[in-house]
Amino acid sequence: MSxxxxxxxxxxxxxxxxxxxxxxxxxxxxxxxxLKAVDGVSLTLDAGETLGLVGxxxxxxxxxxxxxxxxxxxxxxxxxxxxxxxDGADVHALGDAGRRELWGAGVGMVFQDPMxxxxxxxxxxxxLTESLRRHGGLSRAAARARAEELLRLVGIPEPARRLxxxxxxxxxxxxxxxxxxxxxxxEPKLLIADEPTTAxxxxxxxxxxxxxxxxxxxxxxxxxxxxxxxxxxxxRADRVAVMYAGRIVELAGADVLFAAPxxxxxxxxxxxxxxxxxxxxxxxxxxxGAPPDMVAPTEGCRFAPxxxxxxxxxxxxxxxxxxxxAGGRARAFACHHPVRPVVAGGS
Amino acid sequence: MAGTGxxxxxxxxxxxxxxxxxxxxxxxxxxxxxxxxxxVSFDLLDGETLGILGExxxxxxxxxxxxMQLPPPTSGSVRLDGAxxxxxxxxxxxxxxxxxxxILQDPVSSLNPRRRVRDLVAEGPSIWGTxxxxxxxxxxxxxxxxxxxVVWxxxxxxxxxxxxxxxxxxxxxxxxxRALICDEPVSSLDVSVQAxxxxxxxxxxxxxxxxxxxxxxxxxxxxxxSDRIMVMYLGKVCEVTPSARMSESALxxxxxxxxxxxxxxxxxxxxxxxxxxxxxxxxxxxxxxxxxxxGTPGGLPDVVPVLxxxxxxxxxxxxxxxVGRARTGGRSADGVGDGAIELxxxxxxxxxxxxxxxxxxxxxxxADEEPLLRQVGDGHYLxxxxxxx
Numbered sequence: 001m002s003x004x005x006x007x008x009x010x011x012x013x014x015x016x017x018x019x020x021x022x023x024x025x026x027x028x029x030x031x032x033x034x035l036k037a038v039d040g041v042s043l044t045l046d047a048g049e050t051l052g053l054v055g056x057x058x059x060x061x062x063x064x065x066x067x068x069x070x071x072x073x074x075x076x077x078x079x080x081x082x083x084x085x086x087d088g089a090d091v092h093a094l095g096d097a098g099r100r101e102l103w104g105a106g107v108g109m110v111f112q113d114p115m116x117x118x119x120x121x122x123x124x125x126x127x128l129t130e131s132l133r134r135h136g137g138l139s140r141a142a143a144r145a146r147a148e149e150l151l152r153l154v155g156i157p158e159p160a161r162r163l164x165x166x167x168x169x170x171x172x173x174x175x176x177x178x179x180x181x182x183x184x185x186x187e188p189k190l191l192i193a194d195e196p197t198t199a200x201x202x203x204x205x206x207x208x209x210x211x212x213x214x215x216x217x218x219x220x221x222x223x224x225x226x227x228x229x230x231x232x233x234x235x236r237a238d239r240v241a242v243m244y245a246g247r248i249v250e251l252a253g254a255d256v257l258f259a260a261p262x263x264x265x266x267x268x269x270x271x272x273x274x275x276x277x278x279x280x281x282x283x284x285x286x287x288x289g290a291p292p293d294m295v296a297p298t299e300g301c302r303f304a305p306x307x308x309x310x311x312x313x314x315x316x317x318x319x320x321x322x323x324x325x326a327g328g329r330a331r332a333f334a335c336h337h338p339v340r341p342v343v344a345g346g347s
Numbered sequence: 348m349a350g351t352g353x354x355x356x357x358x359x360x361x362x363x364x365x366x367x368x369x370x371x372x373x374x375x376x377x378x379x380x381x382x383x384x385x386x387v388s389f390d391l392l393d394g395e396t397l398g399i400l401g402e403x404x405x406x407x408x409x410x411x412x413x414x415m416q417l418p419p420p421t422s423g424s425v426r427l428d429g430a431x432x433x434x435x436x437x438x439x440x441x442x443x444x445x446x447x448x449x450i451l452q453d454p455v456s457s458l459n460p461r462r463r464v465r466d467l468v469a470e471g472p473s474i475w476g477t478x479x480x481x482x483x484x485x486x487x488x489x490x491x492x493x494x495x496x497v498v499w500x501x502x503x504x505x506x507x508x509x510x511x512x513x514x515x516x517x518x519x520x521x522x523x524x525r526a527l528i529c530d531e532p533v534s535s536l537d538v539s540v541q542a543x544x545x546x547x548x549x550x551x552x553x554x555x556x557x558x559x560x561x562x563x564x565x566x567x568x569x570x571x572x573s574d575r576i577m578v579m580y581l582g583k584v585c586e587v588t589p590s591a592r593m594s595e596s597a598l599x600x601x602x603x604x605x606x607x608x609x610x611x612x613x614x615x616x617x618x619x620x621x622x623x624x625x626x627x628x629x630x631x632x633x634x635x636x637x638x639x640x641x642g643t644p645g646g647l648p649d650v651v652p653v654l655x656x657x658x659x660x661x662x663x664x665x666x667x668x669x670v671g672r673a674r675t676g677g678r679s680a681d682g683v684g685d686g687a688i689e690l691x692x693x694x695x696x697x698x699x700x701x702x703x704x705x706x707x708x709x710x711x712x713x714a715d716e717e718p719l720l721r722q723v724g725d726g727h728y729l730x731x732x733x734x735x736x
Contacts, residue, residue: 056537171689201402206608231610272542274571276609280590282571284542290507
């Protein structure tokens with residue numbers, strides 16, 4: 001259902017990507033030592049493209065999103081190294097004021113829990129007009145008119161009345177629509193959506209994902225869609241990055257990634273998802289063991305202790321995220337002994 | 348949708364749990380009441396797993412808790428192995444309820460943070476007067492897939508969510524129950540851990556001869572573990588169907604909406620592991636689910652265009668602005684649109700069929716007359732005026 005034609009995985013040569021992340025590392029200080037939440041991530045994202053970022057809890061996907069956004073910077077609690085360029089601007093070299101400008105206009109963020117993303121004692125209208133007046137320089141009346149238009153854009157009925165309501169008067173789906181409207185207020189080029197539908201029911205989830213897709217088509221923004229839910233990402237992203245223990249283990253076009261995973265973790269993750277198309281009481285392929293301790297991660301491949309294909313070298317030598325040798329679509333995986341590719345044309 | 352019907356109830360001696368006309372209402376101040384569960388009946392055969400499926404606010408958890416008498420339902424009857432549980436004095440209730448145990452959504456907050464694993468697992472029998480032998484506790488911990496030597500002295504905060512859920516299952520099993528009521532037992536777990544716990548529940552059920560009520564919102568999870576699925580909406584039952592045929596034969600507009608909302612079809616082949624052997628056993632559940640096969644009993648073709656594509660009809664009650672749907676691009680070609688559709692208030696649910704405000708097929712009759720559950724196929728029951736004839 002609702003498949004969207006995939007853009008080519010990478011445009012040949014051409015213009016500079018909208019987002020460039022280079023060897024990004026985010027270490028969070030803990031009493032036991034530094035926790036390597038994001039450990040050397042590099043990726044790019046083109047204008048108008050959707051990148052899915054999937055992984056289980058603790059894989060570093062949310063920390064990556066927030067570091068890219070510039071919400072996490074080097075300070076008493078954490079150290080950030082590497083580079084994040086959004087539209088050419090180095091997010092972590094900007095000062096606080098520069099970053100505020102960026103958040104207001106260049107990037108928008110949608111968080112998982114819309115109730116905590118909204119201020120409970122402020123009306124919906126205030127949430128929306130604040131950034132319009134601050135960054136857009138609109139007058140009070142113009143900001144209000146624009147806020148109404150934004151609510152209409154995200155499919156909220158009776159927008160004029162909703163502007164005067166408090167967040168608690170709205171349902172979860174409505175609140176998430178308001179959060180999306182806030183993120184879109186100044187038409188950002190990049191939207192980072194961190195688990196935007198995890199707190200919502202499945203019918204509402206579909207509405208919100210459809211909404212994001214439509215807005216992307218209309219406004220031409222790039223989206224980074226962070227989710228633990230493979231199905232959510234599968235139908236919506238052009239490319240998908242799978243994260244495990246702070247690193248990207250596989251990165252490929254959504255269709256090829258899900259049809260024929262090469263990294264054993266991607267394969268195992270896909271196999272552990274219950275499917276509607278299978279008969280009841282089918283045994284699921286669980287992944288034994290637990291993710292590594294990110295304060296003192298193991299040498300070598302971090303998935304090796306849980307991997308069904310692991311050999312001796314996996315425990316010693318860390319694999320690098322390398323592009324696939326043979327031609328075809330651009331895809332990369334970090335594995336010494338990848339899953340055998342499916343023969344082309346097989347069903 | 349009705350639920351006041353009882354056509355799906357079975358007779359016979361092997362029913363472990365019989366719930367009849369269950370009503371749960373909560374006072375909401377100013378003389379108002381939340382109608383959480385409004386006349387739901389179901390039964391559970393020996394060794395069967397009944398899945399209760401629905402979105403938040405549909406009353407599935409309230410129904411599960413009312414079965415456990417936590418708190419007792421406003422009215423209705425709950426019989427466990429033939430013994431009535433409602434209206435009992437607390438002491439008598441505790442004795443009779445022992446054979447039914449509950450597994451909750453958040454395994455960490457279900458466990459007393461100050462107790463150690465050995466005491467947590469032994470707690471049930473200890474309350475009943477006999478602290479179990481060490482060997483029994485150890486074997487129970489092993490049977491839920493943990494190493495007793497490792498976790499014996501640990502407290503809940505030293506365990507992962509999946510490990511805590513294993514401990515919760517071990518605790519429940521110590522009392523040798525007949526039935527488990529599982530309320531969203533895997534919703535807070537990662538997919539790989541979710542798979543472990545679902546496998547464990549399946550194994551446990553077979554090994555200990557349990558019956559199970561499995562309450563969840565995830566269609567694929569419910570389908571995987573259940574024999575029979577009951578779909579609820581706003582405190583009523585929409586449809587009861589054998590789980591094996593749910594995707595293909597479900598008829599109720601709400602069940603079809605749920606199926607159409609699952610992003611499943613986009614995930615690709617049925618299982619990564621099989622892929623390595625070359626055979627790409629591609630199952631296309633999503634699309635197959637949307638096209639009613641011709642042979643389906645009572646499959647009305649007019650449901651299909653509404654929910655699976657083509658023109659978007661105006662949904663009564665969908666207050667989404669016209670612009671929301673008019674601009675809808677290829678990704679939302681199911682006619683649902685991305686405009687906001689609100690759940691009616693459980694304080695004042697719609698008359699007649701409660702789904703009618705969101706239903707594309709609703710007619711005047713749906714507002715006046717509540718549809719009753721009736722049989723439409725083998726083990727398949729439906730509460731709708733407009734489909735299934």
